[in-house]
Amino acid sequence: MEGGDARRRVDRRAPGSPSRLDRPGGADRRHRSGGLRRACGRGERTAVHLRRRGGRGPGRPAARRVAHRVARRRAALDAALRAAEPGTRVPWYGPPMSVPSMATARLMETWAHGQDVADALGVRRAPTGRLRHIARLGWRTRDFAYAMNGLTPPEAPFRIELTPPQGEGRWTYGPEDAPQRVTGPALDFCLLVTRRAHRDDLAVRAEGPDAERWLGLAQAFAGPPGTPRPPRGETA
Known part of the structure; x- marks a missing residue:
């Protein structure tokens, strides 16, 4: 997420989805960690989708669809964050967080x-x-x-x-x-x-x-x- 020209960054492709979580423990913890990973990945795929579509298609209906998609995926990420077990570490582009x-x-x-x-x-x-x-x-x-x-x-x-x-x-x-x-x-x-x-x-x-x-x-x-x-x- 480097600095630079704003217009270049608006159109820059989002990085790939985060890698698989290290998830020791029981099945419930694996399920919750997997949900967090999937929620993060969906958010990034939405960013890629928006960039690829650019200005194509009818304006207002497309904008409503985008707003709905973002709201759904924001809610999914929120739910996954709340459900994650204490101590869960999330691999990202630096050290696990x-x-x-x-x-x-x-x-x-x-x-x-x-x-x-x-x-x-x-x-x-x-x-x-x-x-x-x-x-x-x-x-x-x-x-x-x-x-x-x-x-x-x-x-x-x-x-x-x-x-x-x-x-x-x-x-x-x-x-x-x-x-x-x-x-x-x-x-x-x-x-x-x-x-x-x-x-x-x-x-x-x-x-x-x-x-x-x-x-x-x-x-x-x-x-x-x-x-x-x-x-x-x-x-x-």
Whole structure:
């Protein structure tokens, strides 16, 4: 889920379905894990189907069919996540993930690719408090971002202080007395860690050389960082 031009990403083929789950235990657990795997795979096949169809067929009826298909498969994934046994690990494109982590990562990817669509269409989405899931994932993947760039992460943690979209209170991560910190609007931080905007266009600020460097590396998704978005007004 790399950064880059929004219109290219909107049309990019979704990756293949996740590999088979490692599912020790009884038949009930195998059934539930298999349901989770199938639900994930169906969601990705829907993305491939939408890309292949493009703009073919009558507009509104096709849009209704797509909305119905997405709603059904979202419900199937929701049910599979809720039914998964505690301790289930889901193979993905990086290390196997716990069910809560997999759900958070799928929220992040759905939001980020939704931003791609919004950018391609020139519309603005209203941010909500649900961005908290993505912000926390961006904080937790700090060391991963260093590793993806062949660098050793700093030993000391950072303090993250974000202003939520509603403007009430703060979302905070990391020790309060950390010598280095990152501050700014939660929306801007989420755009940064999903690489959906250039840092120069965001109000995210760093205090400390390591925190400053991290803002140029941050990514909340698996895989290579890809080509970053250019500053607003420039072309890639």
